[in-house]
Amino acid sequence: MKRLKPRTAGSPEARTDFEPLVREAQEEETAVENKTFHGFAFEEKDFSQTVFKGCIFERCRFTRCNLKKTEFMDVIFRTCDFSGSLLEGGYLSRCEFHACKNVGGSLYRAFLQDVLFSGCNFGYANCNCSKWKNVSIADSSFSNADFGECSLKNLELSNVELVRVNFSHTPLAGIDFTASEIADILASAWELRGAVVSPAQAAELAKLLGVVVV
Numbered sequence: 001m002k003r004l005k006p007r008t009a010g011s012p013e014a015r016t017d018f019e020p021l022v023r024e025a026q027e028e029e030t031a032v033e034n035k036t037f038h039g040f041a042f043e044e045k046d047f048s049q050t051v052f053k054g055c056i057f058e059r060c061r062f063t064r065c066n067l068k069k070t071e072f073m074d075v076i077f078r079t080c081d082f083s084g085s086l087l088e089g090g091y092l093s094r095c096e097f098h099a100c101k102n103v104g105g106s107l108y109r110a111f112l113q114d115v116l117f118s119g120c121n122f123g124y125a126n127c128n129c130s131k132w133k134n135v136s137i138a139d140s141s142f143s144n145a146d147f148g149e150c151s152l153k154n155l156e157l158s159n160v161e162l163v164r165v166n167f168s169h170t171p172l173a174g175i176d177f178t179a180s181e182i183a184d185i186l187a188s189a190w191e192l193r194g195a196v197v198s199p200a201q202a203a204e205l206a207k208l209l210g211v212v213v214v
Contacts, residue, residue, distance in 0.1 A: 001154045003134045004114040006074040006094045008054045012036045022050050031071075167191050177201060184208075 014036045015021060025032045031051035041061040048068040057077045064084040071091040082102040090110040099119040106126040113133045120140040127142075131151040141161035148168040152175060160180040167187040173194025182201060189209055197205060 001134060001136070001156050003116065003136055003156075004094050006054075006076050006096055008056065008074055008076060009034045012054060012056050014038065019045075022047055025050055 012034045018037050018040050021032050021035070024030075026049065031053045032055060033052075034054040036056045036058070037060055038058045039060065041063075042065055043063040044065065045062070046066040047062075048066045048070060050067075051071040052073070052075050054074045055072075055076075057075070057080050059079045060077075061081040062085050063081070065082070065086070067082075067085055067087045067090060069089040070087065072095050073091075073093045075092075075095045077095070077097045077100050079098070080100045082100065082105050084104050085102065086106045087102075087110055088106050088108040090107065092110065092112045092115050094114045095112075096116040097118065097120050100117075101121045102125055103121055104124045105122070107130050108126050108128050110127075110130045112130065112135055115132075115135045117135075117137045117140050119138075122140065122142045123144050125142065125145045127150060128146050128148045129150065130147075131153075132155055133151075133153045135152075135154070136156040136158075137160045138158040139160075142165060143161045143163040144165070145162075146166045147170050148166050150167075150170040152170060152172070155175050157175065157177060157180045162177070162180055162182045162185060164184045165182070165186070167185055168191070170187075170191055171193075172187065172191050174196070176196040178196060178198045178201070182197070183204060185208070187208070192205060192209075
């Protein structure tokens with residue numbers, strides 16, 4: 001799979017006035033562009049419907065924040081925490097998440113294209129009704145997450161924990177799970193049709209479907 005990488009400026013300008021920049025962008029319906037933000041911590045703030053382009057976020061924390069319908073294009077996140085935050089209806093294009101968390105957060109109805117998750121923890125995330133295209137997930141956990149009624153196109157998995165994940169009404173055809181863990185998932189024969197699994201995983205899934213393997 002050929003995933004497009006973020007197109008960021010060589011050295012985005014470091015800024016310490018995150019909130020004023022966001023408010024200005026919201027009021028004038030413009031984008032926050034080519035900026036670097038480091039070490040910010042926000043709780044229960046409203047940053048919804050903001051557009052970020054070519055930005056870098058490092059060690060920032062957004063706890064239970066409202067990021068609904070926010071757009072991230074060509075953005076890199078390093079060691080950021082979005083736990084409990086709402087990215088519902090968001091748009092993420094050519095983004096990378098490195099060692100980030102979004103435990104219990106929501107990506108409901110979000111659209112992700114050309115996105116990388118590396119070393120991340122998105123356990124218990126609500127990803128229902130979202131669309132994922134050209135997404136790579138490596139060395140990460142999405143255990144106990146909900147992926148109901150999703151569209152997953154060109155999803156690449158490598159060493160991903162998918163324990164007790166809900167895949168109800170989400171076609172998994174063509175997705176290679178062999179390098180990941182998919183124990184105790186919620187999925188029927190219809191969702192699993194065409195998925196690529198290892199012999200051990202096939203035996204586990206057979207039990208899920210009520211088949212006795214001897």
